[in-house]
Amino acid sequence: MQEPLTFQVNGKTYTESCSPGTSLLTLLRDLGWVGVHRVCESGDCGSCTVWVDDKPVHSCIYPVMKLEGHDVTTIEGLAVDELAPIQQAFLEKQGFQCGFCTPGMIMSAAKLQFNSLAELRKALDGNLCRCTGYEAILESILAAKEQRSESCLMQNPVGKSVPKQDGSAIVRGTANYTADWSPPGLLHIKVVRSPHPHARIRKIDTEKAKALPGVHAVFTYEDVQRKPYTTAGHADPVPDPLDHYLLDNKVRFIGDRVAAVVAESVAIAIQASQLIEVDYEILPHVIDPVKAINDCGVVIHDEPESSQIYDPQRNIAAKVTLGTHDIEQGFAEADLIVENTYYLPAVQHVHLEPHISTSWLEADGTLVVRSSTQVPFHTQRVLSQLFDLPKDKVRVFKTQIGGGFGNKQEILTEDLCVLATLHTKKPVQWEFTREEEFTATNSRHAMQVRVRTGVKADGTLVAQEMEAIANTGAYGNHAPTVVFLTGCYPLGLYRCPHQRFLGLSVYTNTMPAGAFRGYGATQGTFAVESQMDEIAEKLGIDPIELRQKNIIQPHDIIRLGREGAHDHFHLIGSYGVPECFAKVTQAFNYVPGTKPTVNKHLRRGVGFAVSMQGSGLAKIHSAGVKLSLKSDGKYELRTGAIDVGTGADTSLRQIAAHVLGVTVADIELIAGDTHNTPFDAGSYASATTYISGKAVNKAAVAMRSQILEFAAKVLATQPENITLTPDKAIAAQQEITLQELVSRNQQSFVVEVEHAANESSLTFAVQGAEVEVDTETGRINVLRCVQAIDVGTAINPRICHGQATGGIVMGLGYALSEELLINDSGRILNPALRTYRLPTAKDTPQMEIILVEQPDPYGPFGAKGIGEIGTNCTAAAIANAVAHATGVRLTQIPMTPERVWQALNA
Amino acid sequence: MDLNNIQTYLRPQSLETVENWSLGWSWLAGGTWVFSQSQPDLKVLVDLEKFDWSEIEVTTEGLVIGATCIMTKLRQWNFPEHWTGVKALFRAVDELASFKVTNMATVGGNICLAIPASTFAPAMVALDASYEIWHPQAAPRFVAARDFQIGVQQTVLQPGEVLRRISIPQESLTWRISYQRVCIATAGIAISIIVAACNPQTSQVRFGLGACVPTPRVVEFSHIPTLDEIEEALNAQVPLNDFIEDYAASAAYRQHITKVLMQRSLLEF
Known part of the structure; x- marks a missing residue:
């Protein structure tokens, strides 16, 4: 401990002693100023922005020892009696979704200097938002000077842009996220993570760790029951392989759980975890799914207790086949056959609020888990099974959630918290670091997708064959269901008499893949929608016309994925596809056959893609x-x-x-x-x-x-x-x-x-993108995106709009810059927001969202699902626009400048 | 982030009082890099703040920037109008990171960090800067900017030595500047930075290359070069093997993009 520091926060004077390596962020949160949010801890995202003597800084990289005599203002200190103008503007323009970035965004925005929209976008480089696509944020900042007020008290609110009802708390920094409250006497977990991609644990020595003052418990595989389960949050009976253990005697990827330390502070837990000695028997490993299925000598799940694995010997977690088997008959009728393979990267959700849960025991013995989860009920069931507790003795609840995008449809923190609470009888919290989010949660499945299409000379599709090999990583959570959607939606979108899909989810010694907005359909859509443009070009048919000619019609039955009598299925309720196409092409003044615009090394083109996604899961949801x-x-x-x-x-x-x-x-x-x-x-x-x-x-x-x-x-x-x-x-x-x-x-x-729901009604979206490609550098600049969504009824148009813009920008990152890069051991090379590049405000194009409203017969007030579809067609539309602009087709995303340059010079 | 392994945080009043410099010690200026990632090898941080080495001095000989000058202060300083060369410094601040980082980060901190993607290093070599280095118990010494960095995160600084100030000659400050930077996305860690300085009287051109190579490099011409001359000089002086090859970009692409940026710089002269 050092000499105490005296400083002010929001007008209140403090004298505190701090450990010398503490960041201002941690100090402020410890003092109860929890509107300051912990996200990246590297000064890259801006969520922890506060003012020190009126100057905005990232509190996560501000050494607290510099604080002596200074005056800090946090979001909680911004509004004195009433909201500051910038807070009011964010509230009016709804410049937030989950709200986790909002306090930092507001504390930055209040001090921004800019003379133009472009300058504003640039000035926001240090503030990341993963939900909104920045549009509502930019509008909020621009509006901060002009004050208006909107009444929230709308009668007959369906169809109206009622403000999000948590907005006032969000802009004040008082929204209550999981980390913002915990019971007294809290203990913290740190997990020792595997440095090896594949190894058996011969011995773990925890004595030194246990002896460290402040350590309450250390757990290894020897301390837990060996019960296979899946981390995926699915309804019972779960479709996923049961292949995960609380703690295991084997590790299967760099970052896998080895041992858990429970201590009085995070710092002590970290120190203790470094004292644990593990003797590993290193096993051969495999990171390439194609090698993994071809007798590579590595069996990742060789343990007899695991079940529901399709073929453990060949590392195939799940196999999905869909469609007809007389596919060759279809190809025999074709005038043209096009075949290509598309490569999709592993990408990360980057919900700004990390995974976190806190567990404790009530006086009556009820186990309580406060968690940032998308699936509290599934979590309750899994915990009760894992720890042999009656369900009514396990309470799981969520508070405000700072984004999930699928990665919180997963039980990742709750299990070890509960283990620790049951053992110590004390409240226990486990909060992931940003590095853990990148290296030890889940990604979108990396895939290679081969598509072969047979088509008549007039553009009629006669055969479509797709084979997807998905890297599901070390565990099979979501393995079967994700590949199912890779085939089901992108192929089901077209009326083609002969379709066949084979999907394999393959284990490798890499971080697991899991659920991520779009859930496999995103990958398949890129492949099929890229290929539709390739076919159009070869046949000399306009790509929009080719799609319209083949797309499913209102009374078509989607047979794909409905072979079994009990399969849950999708159907067409409302159908606004023609209007979607019309609106998007009109927005671009699209004239078929238009040549790209060429200005020296800059080439501009437009491209389109269409996508569909179900509304929930029929029958089982x-x-x-x-x-x-x-x-x-x-x-x-x-x-x-x-x-x-x-x-x-x-x-x-x-x-x-x-x-x-x-x-x-x-x-x-x-x-x-x-x-x-x-x-x-x-x-x-x-x-x-x-x-x-x-x-x-x-x-x-x-x-x-x-x-x-x-x-x-x-x-x-x-x-x-x-x-x-x-x-x-x-x-x-x-x-x-x-x-x-x-x-x-x-x-x-x-x-x-x-x-x-008896049926899952399909939502459709059509997207156009205009790009400018610098042929000397390979950089793609997306100038404009227009997306029309066949949403049924928009219960709240502004919320739907936000889902679309956020989805487009997530798709933009997928298309251009996001990729979890791994080395030969499967170690992730860019586990930080400085090196894993999310789109910033500067990267977002002009966006136009058109909600095509034709009420659906099944959804409430005619509404259909909208959460995922916006992400699906962005990357394909951009790839098609790049092909139009340059004549070069990229089959691998992200389309980084180097990849574009290589393709142009191939 | 919290650096839990830091045991001591020193805030000396003067350099002379810093004694017994040992392994695991590090100078700390703004702290924006030190606190941005875990520092498992550090035990002691020595904060330079109280030395107050943050001066900006405009003299007839040129510009002096104290090592702990906060970037925002530099960015907002009113320099003589004919000092077109300060554009290189302004851009180095603008391109570094968010304005909230440059509200704390120091010019000297960026230089001493000596990562290839430093936004200041190529600017300093293009401006022909020199650095004054101090040691608590030794006499000052001077090093040219182009000789300061000797590897990735390696400089000529010996244990206990510290950058005191940066001097930029008056002549360079009247040169015209083009600052070009490329990342994988529009922000982030650069894969190539080209700072070109052109003497308006003589048309002499000095390119500072950063981010594409482990340490900043200089490529000079006595006149505004042709595109071919750039290619020739680059191939001769910075061969493919000198370019960084890593997960962000290949050496071949870095070489290509560096050439493109150098050629594009000429459009500004």
Whole structure:
């Protein structure tokens, strides 16, 4: 300890002693200023921005020992009585989704100097957002000078851009994320991670670690029951291989869990973990999935306890075959056959809030887990199985979530927290570092996808064959289901009489792949949509026309993926595809056959792609809702649904409010808590609006009937004669308040609904992109993106818009710069935000989103899923635009400047 | 991030009081790099702040920048209008990172860090700067910017030595500047930086090459070169083997892009 430091935070004077290597970020959070968010810890993302003597700095790289005599302002100190103008502007323009970047964004924006939009984009280099695509943020900053106010109290809110109801807390820095509260006496976990890609553990010596003062426990494989499970959060029975263990005597990738230290501080836990001595028997390893299936002498899952693995000897975690087997007959009819292989990288979600959970025991013995999870109910089930606890003794709940994108449809932190809490009887927290996020969670599956298409001279597709080899990494979480979607959606999009798909998810000694927005369809879409343009070029047919000629039609049945009688399936509800094509081509003033524009070394072109994605999972994805009318005349909506930051909670409240004739403010929402809300499968597969929203819709309709029927009895009339207003039931001559109704009702006004969709209605999107390629450097500059989404009904257009812009920019990173690079051992070479390049505000093109609204017959108010589709077609549209601009086709993403340059000079 | 292995943080009032420099000690200026990644080998940080070496001096001989001058201060300084050469310094600040980093990061810190992608190193060699090096118990010495860096994160600084100030001759400051930088994305760690300085009187051109090679290099011409002359000089003086080959880019691409940037620099003269 050093001499104490005296300083001020938000006007309050502190005198504190700190460890000499502490960052200002940690000090501020320890002092309770938790609006300062921990994300990258390297000064790259801006989420921890505060002012020191009015100058904005990244608090994560500010040495706390420099703080003596200085004055710090955090987001909590920005609003004195009312919101600062910049906070007000972010609230009005909704410059946030999950809100995790927002405090830092606001503290930066308040001090920005810029004279143009381009300068503003450049000035935002040090602030990363993964949700919004920056558009709403730029609008907020530009609007900060002009003040307007919008009423949030909208009647009939469905179809209106109701502000996200957590906005006020987000802009004030008071939104309560998982790390922002913990019980007293908290212990912390650090895990020893494998330095080897494949090894058996001969011996672990934990004595020195255990002897370190402040260490409460150390766990290795010898301390846990050997029960195979999957980290994937899926409904029971899970489709995934059961191949993961709490702690194992074998490690399967660099970063795999070896031992867990539980200590009084993170620093002590780290120190103790460095004292653990592990004797490894190094095993041969394989990082290439093609080698892994071809008798390479490496068997990654040779343990007898694991199950549901398709072929452990050949490292095949899962195999999916779809379609007809007379494919060659189709090719025999073809006038042209095109074949190509496409290479898709592993990319990371980079949700700004890391994985984190805190567990503790209540006095009655209930185990509580507060976690940043997309799947609290699946987590509860898995924990109860792993630790032999009755489900009702395990409570899992979430608070505000700072993004997930699929990586939190995974049980990664909760299991060891619970192990530690059950052993120590104390509260335990495990928060991942950014490096752990990059090296020890999940990626999107890297894939190589071979596509072969047979086509008639007039452009009619007669045969499509696809073979996808996916690298699922060391564990098979999501292995079968991701490759299923790689074939199912991109091929299912076209009416082609002969289609065949083979998908293999292959184990390698690399970080596991898992669920990621788009879920396999993203990879397949790049392959098929690239090939459609290649075919169009060879046949001399316009690529839009070729797609329109072959795309599925409203009454078509999607047979692919529906071979088994019990398979959940997709169908076409509403169909706005022609309008999507029309709107996008109009936006570009697209004239078929237009040549690229050439200006010396700069070449401009346009390209298009189309995609489809289901709305939730039919039959197996269920959502429960409990809706009550309370004694104060307001409604309480309990749902197990999870808002990962998208605004889904607001959309659900809009649906209920619309049916009940109130505003969203009249619907109190309690969500995502296994002990206090009904079951919901969770937030994945673009399901929340479509499935949980439908459950809310049904519950609200039933509640409305219940109120009207009871009011009719009280008012001695028929229900149809009664008008329900926000606070009264009104008949022709008389009226009664809702409070009065509640007090007169012997029973409570409560409706419980469980809903599972019988069918998953398909959402479509068409995207166009205009690019400029510098043929000397190979750099692609995306100038413009236009995306039309066949969304059914937009329950909240602004939220839908945000899903689209965020999805496009995520697709932009996939197309141009993002890739987890590995060496020969599978070690990730760029596990930091400085080297793994997310799009910044400067990289985002002009974006235009068109919501094509044709109500769907199945979704609530006609709504369909929108969470994932926006990501799928961006990379293909850009690749097609590059091909148009340069005549060169790139079959590997990201299309880095070097790859483009190589392709141009091949 | 928290550097849990740091045991001592010294804030000396003067350089002379720094004694017993040992393995595991490091100078700390702004801290923006030291705290941006784990530093498993460090035990003691010695903060330079109290020395107050942050001066900016404009004299008839040229420009002097104190080693701990905060980048934002340099960026906002009002220099004589005919000092076109300061554009190289301004761009080195703008291209480094966010304005929140340059609010803390120091000019000397970036130079002494000596990573290939340093935004200042190629600017300093293009401006023909020289560095004054101090030691708590020894006399000052001077090193030309082009001789300072000897490898990736390796400089001529001996244990306990520290950069005191940077001097840029008046003549270079009147040269015209082109600053070109390429990354894999639009921001991040550069794979090539070219700072070209051109004497408006003599048309003499000096290229500072950074990020594409482990240490900054100089390629000079007595006149504005033709495209072919650039290619010839580059091939002769910086062969392919000298370019960095890593996961971010191949040596061949770095060589190519460096040539393109050098050629494009000429468009600004």
